[in-house]
Amino acid sequence: MANSKFEYVRNFEQPDALLPNTWIVVRIDGRGFTKMCAKYEFEKPNDRRALDLMNAAAKAVVTDIPEIAIAYGVSDEYSFVFHKSSNLFERRASKLVTTIVSTFTANYVYLWPTYFPDTPLSFPLPTFDGRAVCYPTVQNLRDYMSWRQADSFWKLIQLGGLDNKEAEKTLAGTLAADKNEILFSRFKINYNNEPEMFKKGSIVFRDYELAEPSSHDAAAAADALAEPAVQSKSQAEKDKKRRAKAKVVVEHLDIIKDEFWDRRPWILSGKPGQPGKASKEIQT
Secondary structure (H helix, E strand, O other): OOOOOOHHHHHHOOOOEOOOOOEEEEEEEEOOHHHHHHHOOOOOOOOHHHHHHHHHHHHHHHHHOOOEEEEEEEOOEEEEEEOOOOOOOOOEHHHHHHHHHHHHHHHHHHHHHHHOOOOOOOOOOOOEEEEEEEEOOHHHHHHHHHHHHHOHHHHHHHHOOOOHHHHHHHHOOOOHHHHHHHHHHHHOOOHHHOOHHHHHOEEEEEEOOOOOHHHOOHHHHHHHOOOOOOOOHHHHHHHHHHHHHOEEEEEOOOOOOHHHHHOOOHHHHOOOOOOOOOOOOOOO
């Protein structure tokens, strides 16, 4: 009831607005997943079923929320990126984080029987926490994504049974060849023969026809915007429909190199790509 004597409690609500004209990343992590891995006997250092389940839940989130430009996942974490020109209903940290976490968790639990048909869930059920961070430039965003992908090897070591301190001590001062030897000697894993998902993690995005790398500079165009362009309602609705029709895919590619971004300008531009047959890109 408006204007009641109890309404004063609204004064305790604190603003949690996110910075305008920035890339918003909502990163979620599994809560207590070390115990969960043991409880459900996940294979170490990677359980293909568990990773496929994470990817399926993330794909459902990206499909459901058209403002998400791209998502990246490794192990029990996923980062969802909102384009800085996204016409979000509310740029509030609590709103976005709870939306992403609840949507992801709901799909994770719903899809569990598909990937673990002989292992029903029991209490305590899997849960996730999240946080929102703003990045002002494309370079900041790409550096963040590169950091998460570079961290995928660290995740391999941790999932193999080492905690943070043990992993840090083990990897200190090592070269790539040393890291590969650690994986082989500890877990009998030849890194070079591992599936791309285990090495590079998973990228979720809307797929369109690949562009020629030299035909544009989406990163410069995105950073050049002093403020995101305000779309008309009709144009925004058209773009939304085009995104809804686009196929959401899960790929395992190198996102540290320029090639991934140059061939997919729609991720940084915020504009739907060209319809047509989307082709896969082979990266090394």
